[in-house]
Amino acid sequence: MSAAIIKLEPASGSVQPHSTENPSSSAGAKPMIQIDATPARVDQVSRKPATELASAWARSVLRAALPPIMGLALFIGLWALGTMGSQRIPSPAVVWQAASVIFADPFYYNGPNDQGIGWNVLSSLRRVGIGFGIAAAIGIPLGFLLGRFAVMNSMMSPVISLLRPVSPLAWLPIGLLVFKAADPAATWTIFICSVWPMIINTAVGVQRVPQDYLNVARVLNLSEWKIATKILFPAVLPYMLTGVRLSVSTAWLVIVAAEMLTGGVGIGFWVWDEWNNLKVEHIIIAIFVIGTVGLLLEQALLWIARRFQYGNT
Amino acid sequence: MGKILQIENVGMRFATRKGPFVALRNIDLSIEEGEFVSLIGHSGCGKSTLLNLIAGLLLPTEGIMLCAGREVAGPGPERAVVFQNHSLLPWLTCFENVYLAVERVFGRKEGKEKLKNRARAALDMVQLSHAEAKYPHEISGGMKQRVGIARALAMEPRILLLDEPFGALDALTRAYLQDELLKIVARTRSTVVMVTHDVDEAVLLSDRIAMMTNGPSAMIGEILAVDLARPRNRVELAEDKRYLHYRKEVIDFLYTRHGFVDKAA
Ligand SMILES: Nc1ncnc2c1ncn2[C@@H]1O[C@H](COP(=O)(O)OP(=O)(O)OP(=O)(O)O)[C@@H](O)[C@H]1O
Ligand SMILES: [Mg+2]
Numbered sequence: 170m171s172a173a174i175i176k177l178e179p180a181s182g183s184v185q186p187h188s189t190e191n192p193s194s195s196a197g198a199k200p201m202i203q204i205d206a207t208p209a210r211v212d213q214v215s216r217k218p219a220t221e222l223a224s225a226w227a228r229s230v231l232r233a234a235l236p237p238i239m240g241l242a243l244f245i246g247l248w249a250l251g252t253m254g255s256q257r258i259p260s261p262a263v264v265w266q267a268a269s270v271i272f273a274d275p276f277y278y279n280g281p282n283d284q285g286i287g288w289n290v291l292s293s294l295r296r297v298g299i300g301f302g303i304a305a306a307i308g309i310p311l312g313f314l315l316g317r318f319a320v321m322n323s324m325m326s327p328v329i330s331l332l333r334p335v336s337p338l339a340w341l342p343i344g345l346l347v348f349k350a351a352d353p354a355a356t357w358t359i360f361i362c363s364v365w366p367m368i369i370n371t372a373v374g375v376q377r378v379p380q381d382y383l384n385v386a387r388v389l390n391l392s393e394w395k396i397a398t399k400i401l402f403p404a405v406l407p408y409m410l411t412g413v414r415l416s417v418s419t420a421w422l423v424i425v426a427a428e429m430l431t432g433g434v435g436i437g438f439w440v441w442d443e444w445n446n447l448k449v450e451h452i453i454i455a456i457f458v459i460g461t462v463g464l465l466l467e468q469a470l471l472w473i474a475r476r477f478q479y480g481n482t
Numbered sequence: 483m484g485k486i487l488q489i490e491n492v493g494m495r496f497a498t499r500k501g502p503f504v505a506l507r508n509i510d511l512s513i514e515e516g517e518f519v520s521l522i523g524h525s526g527c528g529k530s531t532l533l534n535l536i537a538g539l540l541l542p543t544e545g546i547m548l549c550a551g552r553e554v555a556g557p558g559p560e561r562a563v564v565f566q567n568h569s570l571l572p573w574l575t576c577f578e579n580v581y582l583a584v585e586r587v588f589g590r591k592e593g594k595e596k597l598k599n600r601a602r603a604a605l606d607m608v609q610l611s612h613a614e615a616k617y618p619h620e621i622s623g624g625m626k627q628r629v630g631i632a633r634a635l636a637m638e639p640r641i642l643l644l645d646e647p648f649g650a651l652d653a654l655t656r657a658y659l660q661d662e663l664l665k666i667v668a669r670t671r672s673t674v675v676m677v678t679h680d681v682d683e684a685v686l687l688s689d690r691i692a693m694m695t696n697g698p699s700a701m702i703g704e705i706l707a708v709d710l711a712r713p714r715n716r717v718e719l720a721e722d723k724r725y726l727h728y729r730k731e732v733i734d735f736l737y738t739r740h741g742f743v744d745k746a747a
Contacts (some may be wrong), residue, residue, distance in 0.1 A: 381569040384539055387557040389586045389637075399582060403573040479572040479619065 259450040267450040268457075284434055286454075290462060293428065293435040296352070297420045300359025304416060308367025309409060313401070315368065316375025329368065337362035337423050341430060351431035358427045363416035370415070374408025375401060403479075410474040417470060421463045436462075486640060486673050487513040487536065492545030493699075494531055504699040505531050509545070511692055511702060513641075518667060518674045520684040522732065523694030524742045529677040530566070532694075533645050536675060537563050550640060559587045562639035564647045566677075568630040570618040576629045577614035580604050580636050587637045604636035605629070607666060624655040628662075635666065642667075644676040648683070656680075657716065660687060668713060681736070685728045686716060693735045696742070703740060706731055 245261050252260040259267075275287030315322045337358040344354030378401060386396045428437025436459060443451035494506040505528045513519050521529045534540040535547060538557040547554045549561065557563075562583075570579045580601040588597055605614050608628035613621050618629070627647060634642055647663075648656040660683060667674055678684050684691045688708050695703040708728050710719065719725040 381565060381567065382571060384557075384563070384565065385569050385571070387539060388537060388559065388561070388563050389583055390557065390559055391582075391586060395582075395586075399574070400571065403571070479617070 257449065259453065264450045264453050267448075268454050271451070271454060281434065286436075286439065286458065289434055289436045289439040290458060292433075293424050293437065294462070296356045296428075296435065297359055297417065297424050300356040301363045301413075301416055301420050303356075304360045304363035304367055305413065308364045308412070309371050312368045312371025312409075312412075313375055313397075313405070316372040316405075317401070322372065329365065333365045333369075338426055338430070341427060345431075351433050355424065355427040355431045355433075355435070358423055359420045362419050362423045366412045366415040366419070367409075368412075370408045370412030371405060374405035377408070378404040406477050407474065407479075410470070410477060414467065414470040414474065417466050418463065421459075421466060425459060484515055485512045486515045486550055487511075487675075488546070488548040489536070490546045490548075492535065492542045492547055494528070494535060494540065495543040505697060506535075506701070507544075507699045508701050511705075513673060513675065515640075515673055516671050518676070518687055518689045520688040520691045521675065521677045521694060522679060522681070522684045522691055522736070523700065524696055524736065524740070525679065527694045527697045528700040529679075529694060530645055533563075533643055533675065533677050536641070537561055537643050539563075559583070559637050560640045561643055562634035562637045562641075563643045564627075564630045564634045564645065566645040566647075566649060568618075568623075568626045570626055570629055570633075572618050575615050575617055576605065576610060576621070576632075577601055579618070579629060580633045583633045584636045600636055604632040607635060608632045608662065624651050624659060627651065627659065631659075631663070631666075635670065635672075638670075639672070641673045641675060644674065646677050646679065649679070656683070661716070663687065664712075664714065681729055681732045684732060685710075685725060686714060686719065691728075691732060693732060693740075695740050704735055706735075 249261050252258045271286055275285040277285040278288065311325075315325055340361045341354055341358050344357030345351070348354050348357065382400050382404060383396075386400050391399070424435070425437035425440065428435035429441045432438050432441075436455060440452055440455045443449075443455065489509055489511045492506065492509040493504065496503045496505055509532065511519075521532060523529050531540065535542055536549075536554070538554045538561065541555070570576075571582070574582065581597065584597050584600045584604070588600060592600075602611065602614070605611050608631055610625060610628055610632065613625060613629075618626055621629070627650075631644075631647065634644075648659050651659065664687060666672075674687075676684075676687065685708055691706045691708060692702045693704045693706065694700050706728065710722070710724060710728075
């Protein structure tokens with residue numbers, strides 16, 4: 170995709186002024202910073218524009234980063250204020266201290282029930298990945314069928330409408346019953362909560378493929394395979410990616426609750442375990458970790474979705 | 483020269499929520515091979531409907547529609563369509579858009595290199611070789627329309643169907659593309675059916691102009707034969723008496739005898 174190549178240029182351009190602060194690399198960066206434009210002072214020619222550009226860059230970064238930083242600071246300030254006399258809720262300082270201990274060794278392993286937070290997060294992510302992967306493998310083709318064939322749609326839609334609003338945790342006992350183990354049962358709930366957005370968004374995407382494109386297919390008399398690969402799939406891809414994003418976000422919400430119920434290794438179980446140990450500062454750390462991972466997942470998927478946006482035509 | 487298209491007593495009725503809606507009735511039109519026929523009429527009279535019937539995208543509810551002696555039962559690549567809004571696939575480059583059509587029509591008989599040459603030749607014909615690697619959103623509206631024409635031409639159709647191909651363009655681009663179309667049609671000797679609402683466009687390009695009455699249940703009110711020598715030159719024709727006469731005929735039909743009726747009123 171040509172868009173990706175174009176995008177690289179401004180990105181590397183904005184890095185340039187930054188790297189000129191490092192004298193060893195400033196020589197390589199010189200051509201980028203238009204020496205000819207400011208030939209007034211020969212001795213400072215290479216330094217001055219570099220620092221100027223660097224400071225302009227720093228200013229724009231500051232302008233973008235300042236409000237969020239202020240927001241976070243306000244939040245932590247209020248938190249500190251609120252927990253000043255409290256015994257039960259730990260203050261930011263206490264949490265910070267606990268966090269620096271935890272993150273000093275996030276991947277320790279003392280047997281199956283005592284592992285570092287890194288392992289817990291990874292095993293939650295693994296469950297989400299597997300559950301979501303199976304949901305995509307089943308949901309996307311099913312969505313295509315529902316979107317393409319009206320009979321299938323009217324056949325399935327009462328079932329989907331009925332099951333979709335049910336909390337995926339309600340399915341956990343069924344999972345335990347069928348799989349007779351906690352781990353696949355947690356994955357099963359992820360599957361359940363991921364599969365609906367995948368089916369529905371894909372089906373809607375297929376139904377919204379502009380009639381014009383389908384007319385093109387009819388005039389060209391394209392085979393059903395060509396229609397699927399050259400027209401339906403690319404047209405539906407943005408909808409599908411929305412489905413993926415919704416699925417993964419809900420899956421990350423659900424996995425915490427599911428693991429609290431099933432136990433084992435995982436960030437949800439970790440929260441529950443720390444509650445039993447009455448280590449409230451660890452629970453707060455877990456909240457931050459869950460939030461950060463969720464945010465990163467969301468941003469990564471948004472980034473992917475942007476790459477597959479076709480220009481307006 | 484034989485008749486390539488015969489439309490006999492065709493009618494089109496749509497089933498709508500408010501009951502059946504008769505868009506077209508008693509349409510009779512036959513088109514010779516190599517002829518350029520325009521369909522002109524007020525907005526909503528059923529021009530696109532008639533073109534879609536010829537394309538096979540719609541099937542008539544009454545009458546018979548024959549293409550090269552065979553009943554039209556659906557769309558096919560021998561009747562290429564240039565759609566009102568170009569309808570290029572945004573995820574394919576200009577070249578790939580044309581290639582998709584070429585591959586479908588000639589893919590069984592010819593090798594890859596030959597197919598690619600066909601696609602390139604078609605883009606060259608509309609003078610867009612330089613844009614073949616671009617995506618539709620990277621080129622102008624006129625260029626998109628030209629790619630749409632190239633896609634249709636590349637299929638070497640027996641009939642070229644154009645639905646207001648230049649409707650969305652500015653006057654200068656439109657004039658330029660009309661001239662291009664004239665040249666291409668002269669070279670390929672294609673049969674063309676073109677929908678338009680532009681009187682000058684119809685007179686300049688057509689051998690015959692089918693003027694449609696207002697809907698609902700529109701018909702072809704009159705068919706005007708435009709007997710002007712080809713190649714036609716828009717600058718010379720602008721003062722040509724016969725050109726002005728044909729122009730007046732169409733305007734008379736459209737505005738004096740079948741003025742636009744606002745259905746909402
Ligand atoms: N699928 C359909 N169902 C019901 N009515 C339709 C359908 N398609 C077209 N019509 C009706 O048929 C009539 C003719 O429509 P058509 O699109 O052919 O007009 P047109 O002459 O191409 O107009 P324009 O110049 O604005 O493009 C209109 O009244 C329209 O509402
Ligand atoms: Mg129309």
